[in-house]
Amino acid sequence: MKTKIICLLALMAGGMGALAQTNSTSATGEPANDWKPATSNQQGKPYPQVNSEGRVRARVIAPQAQSVQLDLGGVKYPLTKGDDGAWIGVSKPQDEGFHYYQIIVDGAQVPDPNSLYFYGASRWGSGVEVPAQDQDFYAVKNVPHGDLRQTLYFSKNANAVLRCFVYTPPEYEKDSSKRYPVLYLQHGGGEDETGWGSQGHAGLIMDNLIADGKARPFIIVMANSYVPGADFGFNTNAAQSPLSRSIGGPGGRAYNPVAFAKVLLQDLIPYIDANYRTRADQPHRAMAGLSMGGMQTHSITLANLDTFSHIGIFSGGGISTNEITDLDAFKQKVKLVFTSYGSREVTGGRGMGANGKINAEALKQAGVNSVYFESLLTAHEWQSWRRSLHEFAPLLFQN
């Protein structure tokens, strides 16, 4: 089982760059001249810019440099120097949504000083937002907003104070007697507990769904899959914050599925149920995750069907009927299995996503409430996962 997960992760890491490059390019080769500053820029910074084709135009001031590159989607684009000492260059069209990138100045791989910073690819670095047709579902609107809380909890298993984020719905503070279901929502490989609330826009997605009456209010808990001190698995050298850094002990963090399951089940869930107004039972507890987080969801929920009733696996495999030993019990306990992929992960009935779709269909045939979703023209990337949460949330806690 561990070997299988490692292989899948390697495939995903290798496949990300390639998948992101299958977008069409314009016929003339000349970029459309409708550049706008990316919404992911730092305030007042005019670059990087994005055009209607989804190309990214970066600009970096480096008067004495010999070479400057934009490293985006697995491709290193050369920038050219202008008379003002600023280097500028344009990428191929990118998928709609969010992409990690970096700048290379004479061999130094550094964040772009113009962008905001996000945790992914096992480091804090630059990200760029390519406007999406459907971006309204995660837009900031004048609707009631929930809080996104940075929460510190003590983990007996890790023997450390760990950080998670907790989204509480807008109405949470209004009626102090009401209790809420909980979704445990995990990031992907090389990411951390900040991902869903930042580049994932989980809070905004929920605020908008709730304001539209499309989802029931529930709590979302976003933890870090990498447990300090648990480096007996394979080490991806991931995930950090000022807080967790100062208490995670020496050395790196590592992902170990057994260690994370223990932290989740024995430390985090009891902490959340003791400190928030939750409905602390199986019918009102869900788990979902993207990529590596989807694989965690798969293994942890299948082994703990008395703890979780709703399952979401985004770009992270699926549940096969072969894995279910007692189908009647499964159907009785599991109210939803949601499987999703970006369409670029499912190419011509092949690729990682193909099996997920086949498994989801087989589950449905077997009488499980199985829902399959495919994000149009996106790959193994955040736009697929934002859309997945947006489709998944309305299906939760209907009973």
Added chain:
Amino acid sequence: MKTKIICLLALMAGGMGALAQTNSTSATGEPANDWKPATSNQQGKPYPQVNSEGRVRARVIAPQAQSVQLDLGGVKYPLTKGDDGAWIGVSKPQDEGFHYYQIIVDGAQVPDPNSLYFYGASRWGSGVEVPAQDQDFYAVKNVPHGDLRQTLYFSKNANAVLRCFVYTPPEYEKDSSKRYPVLYLQHGGGEDETGWGSQGHAGLIMDNLIADGKARPFIIVMANSYVPGADFGFNTNAAQSPLSRSIGGPGGRAYNPVAFAKVLLQDLIPYIDANYRTRADQPHRAMAGLSMGGMQTHSITLANLDTFSHIGIFSGGGISTNEITDLDAFKQKVKLVFTSYGSREVTGGRGMGANGKINAEALKQAGVNSVYFESLLTAHEWQSWRRSLHEFAPLLFQN
């Protein structure tokens, strides 16, 4: 009044680098060889390092670069290239506490890819933590922790959804009938609403004080002084986040004291009182801030003594008895005036801090509950302000 504030800010900006450089250097000139990775590094990154003298040793991989510098405390230190293509160099001793810095690669001013990132100097960039003798008061401990909440509220005055952070004390979720006093706590010039919760460690300072029984539990609200659309004042091109960026409207943010006062008094305080369990009256409302935030606190509280009862001004001037028109009314309404500076801001009875101390003493002579605090061997920097909050908080809401 506006002119005065502008001049003070210019003085401060100019003075920061110089003040930070007055630390002693070792007799031999050879740095002590007891380097440790900074606690402000990204997980697993061995550089930058700090030694017992408070020197910072940076290392940047830049194989094809001609010149790499560490830009810290107003000084550009040259790094030298090793056989492995990595550049390395050492700074002069720095004050204890937190310092913003950047790396310059062949003229490109970029964040150090090894550090965590913080908002200050009007940009997201690198920060380095120099261990302090008294760092225990903001250490992460296994004590009950409050939540640090990212909160979105609609401002009628800005006609925008704005972001603030709200610290709720550890016990807040335990007794849903209890209500709490509120401290409004502002960042400095070129900083934003993230500062106090991140490099300021406000939450950890409060958690530890409350656990030790040294401060009463209260709520802290940290807002952004720069109001979008209010660029009719002087523009410092500051402050950003993914959320506020996407709704702040086009162009930069600007600091305008009148605009911020309106947002605070007419939009933010009513939102907080409506959405949190506050004690929504003058005796249970305080305001404090650092540097520019201290000057805001000065002008806003003096003009609104029926709204605030406790005043904290950190490295941002002080209240003169000349400014108080009705001393009896002032003494009756204002339960505390707290003034603080870093000792390096008060050199030989001169400097910015000297007036603050004189004013604080005069207030005390006049019968006001005036407290003056000086942070030993620190300048216009975060260690002074962490210590100021640590001294200020226990004095709040004693009646």
